[in-house]
Amino acid sequence: MIIDFLADYYQNIENFPVQSQVEPNYLRKCLPDSAPNNSEPLEKILQDIKMDIIPGITHWQSPNFFAYFPRSGSIAGFLGEMLSTGFNVVGFNWMASPAATELETIVMDWLAKMLNLPKSFLFSGGGGGVLQGTTCEAILCTLTAAREQILSRIRRESILKLVVYGSDQTHFALKKAAQIAGINPNNIRSITTTKSTAFGLSPDSLRSAVISDVEAGLVPLFLCATVGTTSSTAVDPLGPLCDVAKDYGIWVHVDAAYAGSACICPEFRHFIDGVEGANSFSFNAHKWFFTTLDCCCLWVKDPSALIRALSANAEYLKNKATDSKQVVDYKNWQITLSRRFRAMKLWLVLRSYGTANIRNFIRHHVNMAKHFEVGDDQTVLEEGSANELNRKLQESVNASGRVYISHTVIGGVYVIRFAVGATLTDYPRVENAWRVEQEHARSILTTF
Amino acid sequence: MIIDFLADYYQNIENFPVQSQVEPNYLRKCLPDSAPNNSEPLEKILQDIKMDIIPGITHWQSPNFFAYFPRSGSIAGFLGEMLSTGFNVVGFNWMASPAATELETIVMDWLAKMLNLPKSFLFSGGGGGVLQGTTCEAILCTLTAAREQILSRIRRESILKLVVYGSDQTHFALKKAAQIAGINPNNIRSITTTKSTAFGLSPDSLRSAVISDVEAGLVPLFLCATVGTTSSTAVDPLGPLCDVAKDYGIWVHVDAAYAGSACICPEFRHFIDGVEGANSFSFNAHKWFFTTLDCCCLWVKDPSALIRALSANAEYLKNKATDSKQVVDYKNWQITLSRRFRAMKLWLVLRSYGTANIRNFIRHHVNMAKHFEVGDDQTVLEEGSANELNRKLQESVNASGRVYISHTVIGGVYVIRFAVGATLTDYPRVENAWRVEQEHARSILTTF
Secondary structure (H helix, E strand, O other): OHHHHHHHHHHHHHHOOOOOOOOOOOOOOOOOOOOOOOOOOHHHHHHHHHHHHHHHOOOOOOOOEOOOOOOOOOHHHHHHHHHHHHHOOOOOOHHHOHHHHHHHHHHHHHHHHHOOOOHHHOHHHOOEEEEEOOHHHHHHHHHHHHHHHHHOOOOHHHHHHEEEEEEOOOOOHHHHHHHHOOOOHHHEEEEOOOHHHOOOOOHHHHHHHHHHHHHOOOEEEEEEEEEOOOOOOOEOOHHHHHHHHHHOOOEEEEEOOOHHHHHHOHHHHHHHOOHHHOOEEEEEHHHHOOOOOOOEEEEEOOHHHHHHHHOOOOHHHOOHHHHHOOOOOHHHHOOOOOOOOOHHHHHHHHHHHHHHHHHHHHHHHHHHHHHHOOOOOOOOOOHHHHHHHHHHHHHHHHHHOOOEOEEEEEOOEEEEEOOOOOOOOOHHHHHHHHHHHHHHHHHHHHOO | OHHHHHHHHHHHHHHOOOOOOOOOOOOOOOOOOOOOOOOOOHHHHHHHHHHHHHHHOOOOOOOOEOOOOOOOOOHHHHHHHHHHHHHOOOOOOHHHOHHHHHHHHHHHHHHHHHOOOOHHHOHHHOOEEEEEOOHHHHHHHHHHHHHHHHHOOOOHHHHHHEEEEEEOOOOOHHHHHHHHOOOOHHHEEEEOOOHHHOOOOOHHHHHHHHHHHHHOOOEEEEEEEEEOOOOOOOEOOHHHHHHHHHHOOOEEEEEOOOHHHHHHOHHHHHHHOOHHHOOEEEEEHHHHOOOOOOOEEEEEOOHHHHHHHHOOOOHHHOOHHHHHOOOOOHHHHOOOOOOOOOHHHHHHHHHHHHHHHHHHHHHHHHHHHHHHOOOOOOOOOOHHHHHHHHHHHHHHHHHHOOOEOEEEEEOOEEEEEOOOOOOOOOHHHHHHHHHHHHHHHHHHHHOO
8 A cells, every 4th residue: 555655656746846835834733633542544544644744745756856955766775775674673783683784884895896985995995884874974973083083192171172174165064063072163164165166175275274273272173075065066176185184184074975976987986086085985875876865875994983982882782793803883883873774775776776777877867967057147137136036036936836946155146056866857857947947037037 | 576575574584593693794705795787686686685684684573582672663663664765855944844844743742742741841832852863862962952051151161071970770872972972081970870779870879979070170961861771671760860950950861762662651651750850851662662763752841952052054954934933943953964754654653553552562561571570589599600601591592593682781690681572572472482591591500
């Protein structure tokens, strides 16, 4: 019944407005205010999902979803999640389900090879990979590892002097991780980028910021460099940034949450050139790698730094395999103890499609995005009114429910983002989106 | 095919050793060392799962699994996870999928009522609930909220003086969260418990520890009280502990990860008496509430404390609903931005079974555990050799693969834990487990 229900959902997905059009608190009006005392039949629950839940869903799997970064679900990812849920094992350490840990180490090595990551990130090269939930966790774990590494060498009181660096385009995950990790809020640097570097972080700007912090008696700790920023997919130049970081002993994490997937194609691999100088690297298989939420792939060169920072132990988890030091206990690589068998879905995706097909899916998306590409608008509009028009255009398009797009503000300009990455998107849908935007733009300009 | 595969798996689950018997690195020998270039058929993948993966799985869903705390998966939980995976929405804020957020607020209120939590934990009472992945996250989030609340009132330099409290039975999640949150490692108190309080934390011991810290110029911050400790399901007395905490402005988090589920039964509700004095409360629906991993239910009285500590924002997430302050944006209640639609599976569980049946499932488990209960051993054995015999007994039973049990050390005694909670466990399996343990005990005592 559920399979049929979901098949119908995907069949009809374009009949729903892509962005949900409900008002706040709509659902409280539909549902009772306490749990039922007696069991209810699945038919009734599915009927309620149809009537009450689906209208409140923004359809991330719709082929007309171009907002944020789409999430490319897939049948293989879905089947993998079913298997993982069916086994419902808890792989906190090797012992608790050896296959869950071992498959993860294997799949992470496979992926690292597809990305042509330096051998030092692979288990065979002394590093290793781990599946986290999201990039926020990957950044928090690596930041904590970096913090403990440095605090073991200097006085713990220096925690107040530690400084983390990103650009004004870095995902707010960095700020959030720094807040959680107890970094002084005054020491979170958001270095200005400009159009001249296509909003990439300039190594010179980083060096200036670091020098001025060092002169002020502060201690540079961590740089989050981004390959594919959320606002505009800007790429920070990894090589030169890592060179600066090296001079000051700064841990470099590369956040390639979205764009990392593309780097499995040789023609896009250059975006992560220089990653060999970084300490850690992550991308989200749940964004643009056909794996359902959540699945963030993180590699580190020095797992012992993570393990020193994140280990905690208890008698009831002691076992011979751990004592033998022959196994990976992933609980020491992450925030939580319990962990799902995420490697299963990634393995299903990799095997069901194979490297060649996954590369071609990604190329197909890139080509569709190029097809849509809008040249510089030659119309001379005052910047303020352009911003206002863009905002109106976005709202009007989204209210139509036909396509869903999101926005950002970059360099003071209100920008409409158009991200191609949903699995079901094809050329006709991209062309339709272009027509929808034109229609709405014309109608807005008429009344302007 | 996957449904059939999983149905067969459950049909045959007792043919596999409960605890996997593989050796470290067994799987590298079975699998290729890089991802396939071309797509492989599902039949082949499922065959490999049967041959290579299942032998490496410890069967948490087996009716003979009595180790750690079992995870009670269920059909309803599984179907809910399928729906959530099928929709694959990302509910970081209300706007991104209103139904995901609103269903979560409703289900959390339903559950709070089932637990008879004070109204102050419900949305209608100014508090509110959120689904986290695990208790580790719940503790890290509430600890960070407590830390920021106090650091906003005193100098930030005082971060080095903050002290967190638990007992020597508290889950190591507290230590791990404190490490991540930058709490001084010297300020993590693990207060000794004894058999005289059944290993519950004594309010007098807490008060002494707090007084001595205050006298030393330190700042008491956070108490993690446990209802149902991992080693022995000890219960910390919430009321008197909250009284002590109140005198010193300490944030009290109640970790009822495992035992919390039972408190939906009126006859077990007394274990959380006094929770009205706490700031936050969590239990894991993925442990003993028929919901698959992961699903930790956290309630707080003051959501604004979480929001102040965990908020970070970006232009691309700005929207009118957030600006209206009429909606909950869960990204500010947790570590990560992206989040799965976990409320779906909890809703399916609550509706498919109904409160009355869920209470009866839990009572059934409690009665089976009572049925197994072992009285004090009257045999006089030197403590050291008893410990050694228990360890041997556990290893021998687990190596048989017939049942799986785990251990702890409590008050210097090596204890075999026997936890009833797997969904498929019934009286015959519990009696069988007792026979298996007796057989192995006899055989060990013969050679002793």
